[in-house]
Amino acid sequence: MAHPPHASPGAAVAHAAESRWALMVGAIILFLVGMIVYMSLHWAAMPPVRTETIDAGTLHISGEFVETNLGSTLEPDGTVMVRVLANQYSFTPSCLLVPKDTEIRIRGTAADVVHGFSVGQSNVNLMLIPGYISNFRTKFEKTGEHMMPCHEYCGVGHAAMWARVKIVGKAEFARLAAGGRRLSCVGQ
Numbered sequence: 001m002a003h004p005p006h007a008s009p010g011a012a013v014a015h016a017a018e019s020r021w022a023l024m025v026g027a028i029i030l031f032l033v034g035m036i037v038y039m040s041l042h043w044a045a046m047p048p049v050r051t052e053t054i055d056a057g058t059l060h061i062s063g064e065f066v067e068t069n070l071g072s073t074l075e076p077d078g079t080v081m082v083r084v085l086a087n088q089y090s091f092t093p094s095c096l097l098v099p100k101d102t103e104i105r106i107r108g109t110a111a112d113v114v115h116g117f118s119v120g121q122s123n124v125n126l127m128l129i130p131g132y133i134s135n136f137r138t139k140f141e142k143t144g145e146h147m148m149p150c151h152e153y154c155g156v157g158h159a160a161m162w163a164r165v166k167i168v169g170k171a172e173f174a175r176l177a178a179g180g181r182r183l184s185c186v187g188q
Contacts, residue, residue: 056111056130059085065109071182072097074174075105084108086115086128089157091148093184095164099173100143106136116152119165127152140167 059065065085071093072082080102085092086109098104108117110128118125121144126134150161166185168176176183 052133052135053131054109054133056109059109059111064107067092069182071184072173072177073180073182074177079103079105080173082106084117084128086110086117086150086154086161088112088155089150089161091117091150091161091163093163095166095185096148097166097168097173097176097183097185098140099170100140100167102139102170102173104138104140106134106138108134113154114152115150115154115161117148117163118151119148120146122146125151143167143169 054063054065060067063069064083067085070083070085072080075081080098082096082098082104084096084106106124106126108126108128109132110130112130114130115128116126117128122138122140124136124138126136128134144167146165146167148163148165150158154161164185173183
């Protein structure tokens with residue numbers, strides 16, 4: 001755009017600066033719209049996440065979350081499977097026993113309302129929703145004991161809803177898990 005001959009040199013400088021900013025903002029908008037289009041097409045082509053459901057009304061009666069199936073067990077591939085059930089206002093089992101330096105697979109659900117838990121000094125953070133099974137993989141690097149509080153408000157007894165996670169050496173865990181028993185550290 002040409003400026004009238006009587007325009008000041010400052011106006012030309014301001015026009016040039018405004019043009020550069022307009023081009024930069026336009027480029028940013030084009031980039032963001034391009035990202036939206038790309039991600040929309042990418043996610044449309046991806047299969048949905050596998051969501052596992054469970055009947056919260058019958059999970060105490062049969063299936064993988066009956067009381068005798070909860071806790072930790074050593075799997076044939078060397079990993080450890082931990083099954084946890086949340087009820088107002090407790091976790092079952094109330095103390096999880098796991099080995100250090102081993103892949104841990106946590107599977108959990110809730111029987112009544114939304115619960116959640118995190119394990120101190122680790123990356124474990126799970127939401128437990130009635131009707132759905134939550135999965136998480138982790139590995140603990142040091143032995144010790146950590147708190148596992150419920151971090152989703154679940155009613156008047158929420159503040160007292162917590163459990164413990166006890167991490168032991170691999171050899172001790174293997175000795176305790178001999179015979180395929182489900183383990184917890186309740187009473188230890």
